[in-house]
């Protein structure tokens with residue numbers, strides 16, 4: 745009984761998270777296919793592989809002022825950037841900013857892939 749209640753809660757929380765993600769997407773004027781893209785990474789997407797292929801070249805060395813990705817640098821490299829909120833950070837990733845190219849040059853990454861890459865970079869910097 746308690747186990748069932750727990751499971752029920754978990755799936756309820758999950759649906760709320762998905763529903764609010766979809767709501768945010770449609771609120772921003774995205775059509776259904778974009779909303780789906782936001783919610784789902786591409787087939788076969790692997791954050792570590794994509795990071796190595798698209799983002800590593802700049803973000804491992806900190807080239808041109810890119811925030812570095814390596815264990816222990818979060819406070820120095822990421823904390824201040826994240827203060828403006830994930831949404832603003834993702835706008836910079838999608839549109840590019842200064843020497844950061846639009847979509848980090850990953851043109852087969854959808855928005856959910858880019859979000860997963862940023863999550864990967866942040867957790868790899870903790």
Ligand code: HEC
Pocket residue numbers: 795798799800801802803807808809810811825826832833834836837841842843844845847848849850858861862
């Ligand atoms: C050509 C070099 C280059 C590549 C490739 C690159 N970046 Fe960046 N990135 C930068 C630089 C430089 C900045 C700092 C821009 C600034 O704030 O002036 C940056 C900043 C960022 C930020 C912080 C944005 C913010 O709002 O502070 C994120 C997140 C990020 N990159 C993600 C990625 C991801 C994900 C990829 C791969 C898909 C990627 N980058 C590929 C150079 C690069």
